[in-house]
Amino acid sequence: MILKIAWRNIWRNKKRSVITAASILIAVFLSLMMRSVQLGTYKSMIDNVVGSYTGYIQIHENGYWDKRSIDKAVVMTDSLMNKVSNTKGVEALLPRLENYGLLSVGDLTKVIVLNGLDFEKEQRLQDIEAKLVNGTLPKNPKDIMIGRGVASFFKADVNDTVVFLGQGYHGMLAADKLHVSGVIDLKNPALNKTTALMSLEGAQHLFSADGIATSLVIDKKDNAPLKSVQKVIAGKLDDTYEVMNWQEMMPELQQTILADNVGGLLMVAILYMILIFGIFGTVLMMTQERKYEFGVLVSIGMKKGKLILMVFLETIILSLLGVLVGVLLAYPIMLWKHYDPLVLPGTEADMMETFGFSAEIPFYIQPDLPMVHASLIFSIALLVSIYPIVIIKKLDPLKAMRG
């Protein structure tokens, strides 16, 4: 009965209720759209940068990430590989061997980062072949693929010979003549100028580091929570290893996202602040207009607790109506633009692609987004309900009926 009266009370002043519900609807709709684009952009950035190269989680020997020295490399024992591979949420384990050294062609020499990759396994994370500008992936241990900037610096091309000179594992000399099998565009000017890739086997041989990797990149399952996978793996390993997530490895990306996110949250906060006053205005009027009626109800024997519940239900129902319709209107659009993403126009798309980001922005559609906004509206309704609760608590039925 209380619910029935609350429902009917909402429609006593249809125009006012519709306007209030509509304001909630618009706020929810706009917030969902705005956040969906924003979070979709972040997810796309993370997937591009993290998902396609760094990986969400990496295992190194403790201290490697700070020193980046090949001497702090991991020995890929079967026991280690099995422990990590068998962890729930781990899709694949990608060993990489990274080291620095000098690359020379003729009179020119340049410091580069040489990455040894297992190209077959790497295909899970990144489509390296698609990044080839010229040539093929390394097929032999002495094949090397150089970044576009490196090739440009040396005026080198496919089938040229380059010389690598550096320090191998535990002070061994790493020097060899290498064959350029391909030129690659890593979609990042800085990386293009400093990166060369070769097979893991080739790199291990060059650096006298058989069975060794500087990092084990974890390709996690899509729905596996990052932090919990990281925690489980860390729990399985002793403290000679460090298990880092992308946020720890790339704090600058995390900070860029956080800084941008603050702007979006601020907009939502402003929208909701306006909404609080809108809902409060309605509740204030509803309460003031009905003080007499509240007095009558308490006089005839309705306990104040029930009266509070009734008024509270009115606010909650009105708010949830707005939320529900808002979500129902927004979600199909979000789904549509998730599967048929927004594509940035011309120069903006070029700029994004230059820095390795996709020009496509798929909207974020995880259910946590509408849930968060429904909870926010629910909290606002709770907050706004304090006013009628206080009024009813203090209500003297006789005074209320005298007006």
Next chain:
Amino acid sequence: MNVIKTENLRKVYNEGKGNEVLALNGLSLTIDKGEFTAIVGPSGSGKSTLLNIIGGLDKPHSGNVFVDQVDIIALEENERINFRLRNIGFVFQAYNLIPVLNAKENVGFIMLLQHEPKEAINERVDELLTSVGLENQALKRPNEMSGGQQQRIAVARALASRPKFVLADEPTANLDSKSTAALLDIMEQLNEKEGITFIFSTHDQRVIDRARRVVTMEDGTIIADILQAN
């Protein structure tokens, strides 16, 4: 057996503010079960204050009120609300029906608050709607009914839970002669049939004429208390 007993009630409004009004001045009154009593007197004589105190809506500055031998002044707020719900029926001058409920729902509302079973509520509501002659208006909302019809629904609501007594504050003030007569007929019938005690505050001579006991107040005291044969 008395249903209501007040002893030496004293109530002052605006106490200590310079414009003090002595609404009740040592008033004592006993009302027995089944009475049909009118409390009359000029405006400001203390009729409504007395009814409010008996109904547990107001508290006196001094004195005692026993309703069915319960000291209602000593009750906590929620206990007092519950006491009103279980023992007292109210009929207001302005009807005060719940606008979003239809006639049937309004009459059954008090029983719902008492958590009575649905079947019992329906049976009692149908019986009362027939008693007040509005069985055909059961699904109408208050704004679709005349003042007289609304007041009859208000009486039915007040009686639905079979209270010990009904307090009616100027129940006929907004009604025409025909509606007043019909309402008084209904209340008289229910008083006789169900033995419910009725106490009215009124200026209306038509009500006074039909009452079996007339208590006249002036300046917060009883100046006459007459039993009359109808």
